[in-house]
Amino acid sequence: MHQPARVKVGRKYLRVLAPGLLLATAFGGLHLAAQAPAAAPVKVEAHSSRWDYPKELVVPEGSRTHLVVKGDTLWDLAGKYLGNPFAWPQIWELNQWIKDPHWIYPGDPLVIDLARAVATSASLPEAVAGLQPDVKRTESSVARRPELGFSFQDYIQLPFLADGGAEAHYAAQGAFAIIANKREDRKNLGEGETVYVNAGTEAGVKAGDRFVVLKTTMKALPHPRDAKKKLGDVIQQTGVIRVVTVQAKSAVAVIERTLDTVEVGNRLVRFIEPANLPVKLRTDVADPIQVAPDAAVIIFARDNKQNTSGGDIIIIDRGAQDGLKVGDVLLAARTRTFALNPADEKRSASDTTTHYLGQALVVRTEGRSATCRVLRTIQELHVGDSLTR
Numbered sequence: 530m531h532q533p534a535r536v537k538v539g540r541k542y543l544r545v546l547a548p549g550l551l552l553a554t555a556f557g558g559l560h561l562a563a564q565a566p567a568a569a570p571v572k573v574e575a576h577s578s579r580w581d582y583p584k585e586l587v588v589p590e591g592s593r594t595h596l597v598v599k600g601d602t603l604w605d606l607a608g609k610y611l612g613n614p615f616a617w618p619q620i621w622e623l624n625q626w627i628k629d630p631h632w633i634y635p636g637d638p639l640v641i642d643l644a645r646a647v648a649t650s651a652s653l654p655e656a657v658a659g660l661q662p663d664v665k666r667t668e669s670s671v672a673r674r675p676e677l678g679f680s681f682q683d684y685i686q687l688p689f690l691a692d693g694g695a696e697a698h699y700a701a702q703g704a705f706a707i708i709a710n711k712r713e714d715r716k717n718l719g720e721g722e723t724v725y726v727n728a729g730t731e732a733g734v735k736a737g738d739r740f741v742v743l744k745t746t747m748k749a750l751p752h753p754r755d756a757k758k759k760l761g762d763v764i765q766q767t768g769v770i771r772v773v774t775v776q777a778k779s780a781v782a783v784i785e786r787t788l789d790t791v792e793v794g795n796r797l798v799r800f801i802e803p804a805n806l807p808v809k810l811r812t813d814v815a816d817p818i819q820v821a822p823d824a825a826v827i828i829f830a831r832d833n834k835q836n837t838s839g840g841d842i843i844i845i846d847r848g849a850q851d852g853l854k855v856g857d858v859l860l861a862a863r864t865r866t867f868a869l870n871p872a873d874e875k876r877s878a879s880d881t882t883t884h885y886l887g888q889a890l891v892v893r894t895e896g897r898s899a900t901c902r903v904l905r906t907i908q909e910l911h912v913g914d915s916l917t918r
């Protein structure tokens with residue numbers, strides 16, 4: 530990885546951005562020697578990657594290389610090196626061998642043009658250069674990038690309700706299964722590990738195909754307002770695998786991404802690239818919230834939480850058959866009952882009202898249920914709270 534060298538000339542230090550460039554001092558001036566040797570190529574160590582990465586790099590002047598480590602994303606690297614995570618396409622542009630920006634692998638070499646940094650004191654856009662940290666710009670002429678309400682990390686941990694049961698869902702989706710793993714001593718598997726799949730060319734599986742890993746996390750989920758009412762089975766997506774070699778009836782695959790453990794017996798359905806869903810917050814949040822008669826109820830939260838807040842994933846008991854669609858933003862509300870005469874125990878008259886708790890984005894719909902990502906909260910949401918359109 531090249532770093533600028535510092536060369537002392539008299540009392541001053543000059544930066545040399547590429548190794549091997551010579552400085553001359555003819556007539557009191559400084560210039561690059563005409564026959565300066567080119568920078569030596571940087572060799573890239575062999576590693577496991579889906580992409581045909583360059584085996585050696587010549588790093589342009591003013592740029593640097595970064596070797597990807599586990600957990601890196603182009604978004605984070607743009608924030609680190611360019612000062613703005615939204616500048617990630619500028620890194621992708623310089624590394625065209627990456628065919629899908631969602632997927633970079635430990636050991637992959639990235640060339641990053643440091644001259645494209647947008648958040649240094651010398652290169653801030655004029656529109657924001659004078660702002661202080663606690664001052665917000667209000668001019669409508671300033672373009673704002675949309676905030677995304679659903680990330681790829683959310684997608685690979687997404688729970689949903691199989692209304693008719695998990696096994697019926699797997700059958701309807703034509704799901705395959707992980708039948709073994711390369712390291713027999715390991716039960717809980719992570720990224721980079723090899724697994725074996727019970728489907729091959731006869732089932733249309735090809736090298737390079739991706740599958741989402743599914744596991745059943747709860748059977749016969751009860752409704753929080755009526756424990757006798759069973760709603761279905763909860764299934765959770767736990768990761769993505771990629772097929773590397775295929776035989777007639779089986780295949781070998783590598784776990785590409787997971788934020789949970791993968792196990793033998795987990796089911797597999799074909800991977801579909803998730804959509805980017807922008808946040809469009811509602812403004813009709815004044816109390817009392819008008820809760821529709823057919824309002825949804827929170828019936829489950831990821832990791833079986835009872836209390837949730839911004840960023841959490843929840844399941845509700847309304848779905849596509851009730852008119853919900855992906856991208857809808859729902860208001861969370863709680864009903865409060867209070868006594869009209871609290872000092873008089875003999876008089877039991879009471880009244881009810883509703884108050885605003887937060888907002889949630891619909892990210893997946895089933896027939897009679899939907900999965901939502903909580904966007905904003907002013908108070909924790911509970912299983913049993915209402916979500917209304």
